[in-house]
Amino acid sequence: MTDFDPVPHPLPDPLVDLIAQRFRVLSEPMRIKLLDRLRDGDASVTELQEALGASQQNVSKHLGVLLSAAMVSRTKHGTSVRYAIADPGVFTLCEHVCGGLRRQLSELDAVLATEVTA
Amino acid sequence: MTDFDPVPHPLPDPLVDLIAQRFRVLSEPMRIKLLDRLRDGDASVTELQEALGASQQNVSKHLGVLLSAAMVSRTKHGTSVRYAIADPGVFTLCEHVCGGLRRQLSELDAVLATEVTA
DNA sequence: GCGTAGCACAACCAAACAGTTGTGCAATGG
DNA sequence: CCATTGCACAACTGTTTGGTTGTGCTACGC
Numbered sequence: 001m002t003d004f005d006p007v008p009h010p011l012p013d014p015l016v017d018l019i020a021q022r023f024r025v026l027s028e029p030m031r032i033k034l035l036d037r038l039r040d041g042d043a044s045v046t047e048l049q050e051a052l053g054a055s056q057q058n059v060s061k062h063l064g065v066l067l068s069a070a071m072v073s074r075t076k077h078g079t080s081v082r083y084a085i086a087d088p089g090v091f092t093l094c095e096h097v098c099g100g101l102r103r104q105l106s107e108l109d110a111v112l113a114t115e116v117t118a
Numbered sequence: 119m120t121d122f123d124p125v126p127h128p129l130p131d132p133l134v135d136l137i138a139q140r141f142r143v144l145s146e147p148m149r150i151k152l153l154d155r156l157r158d159g160d161a162s163v164t165e166l167q168e169a170l171g172a173s174q175q176n177v178s179k180h181l182g183v184l185l186s187a188a189m190v191s192r193t194k195h196g197t198s199v200r201y202a203i204a205d206p207g208v209f210t211l212c213e214h215v216c217g218g219l220r221r222q223l224s225e226l227d228a229v230l231a232t233e234v235t236a
Numbered sequence: 237g238c239g240t241a242g243c244a245c246a247a248c249c250a251a252a253c254a255g256t257t258g259t260g261c262a263a264t265g266g
Numbered sequence: 267c268c269a270t271t272g273c274a275c276a277a278c279t280g281t282t283t284g285g286t287t288g289t290g291c292t293a294c295g296c
Contacts (some may be wrong), residue, residue: 007216011154016147016214022215024145028254029131029138036129047272058255060274072223079263079272089137093211097140098125098133100207104125147285163243176285178244197293210252 005086026090031062034056035090038072042084120174143187144208148172148178152201156190160202 008015026032030052037043037051049059063083066072073086124135144150148170153159155169167177181201184190191204 007213008156009157011150013147016150016154018219019212019215020145020150023141027138027142027145029134030254032129032134032138036127036134039127041142046271055256056273057257057275061254062225064274074142077264081273087218088223089214093214094137094216095125096207096211097137097180100205100211101136102207103207143241164241173286174243175245175287179284194293199243215285 017063021070025065026093028062028065029056031066034059034062034066034096035071035094038083038085039091042075042082042095044077044080044082046080048083119212130222143183143189144211146180146183148176148201149184151176151211151214152180152184153189153217156201157209160193160200162195162198164198166201 011019033052034048037048045049045056045059045063048063049056052059062072063072067074067083071085071087071090072083075082075084129137139146151170152166156168161169162179163174165183167174170177181190181192185192185201189203189205189208190201193200193202
């Protein structure tokens with residue numbers, strides 16, 4: 001259940017589109033911030049709005065995108081609505097990206113170092 | 119060198135922007151296809167163009183984006199230019215995305231199954 | 237040199253998208 | 267009931283961006 005077949009290669013077109021679409025969902029700073037905030041636990045739209053300092057409509061809109069991608073879950077709770085992380089895998093992705101960024105910085109440092117040494 | 123500090127939380131704004139920017143680079147099907155093709159080894163613009171069935175200018179443009187993100191490397195080789203994967207980490211990312219997609223499909227199947235059983 | 241092949245750059249167009257404004261709607265408290 | 271709170275939907279706007287077209291530039295073969 002947790003181990004999968006290797007990813008096909010070359011990637012079939014429909015899969016390519018799905019992958020790109022997934023990345024696109026994560027390509028907005030506000031959505032990253034929302035996910036990062038939800039890492040502390042579920043929250044209402046109002047709470048997220050205050051945490052990010054954005055308009056209520058904008059927050060709702062981005063939450064809608066995340067919900068469509070099934071990255072968050074939506075639960076009506078009285079007069080309020082609580083959003084929560086539905087796919088913790090997104091954090092793994094972010095960590096890998098951060099790792100990649102650090103790698104690039106390290107390489108840049110190395111290049112600059114040799115540059116100076118030379 | 120290969121193990122890093124944990125990712126800070128909450129994510130500082132500049133880092134959020136970097137992460138989102140990185141994801142944005144990967145949010146285009148054509149760029150995913152280019153990376154997938156380069157997985158077989160380095161290639162010239164013309165080769166990539168023929169492999170993807172796209173225009174030369176468009177391929178060059180997307181390669182430029184990938185190059186700016188340091189995901190590919192560019193090497194002049196005679197009258198031709200060879201592009202190659204510079205950051206193999208992108209494939210890890212793609213695999214994680216694929217894994218997430220499969221998880222979602224599995225869950226969907228499970229839901230449908232209980233739906234039928236009920 | 238001269239024509240050609242390989243590639244990148246700039247200008248343009250159309251589509252997608254983020255953000256705001258305005259509004260509708262459901263649930264709660266008085 | 268009625269006003270208020272919490273949220274989502276729709277329309278609009280400015281910006282971004284993917285793709286095309288046109289062009290310049292560099293390296294090679296003749």
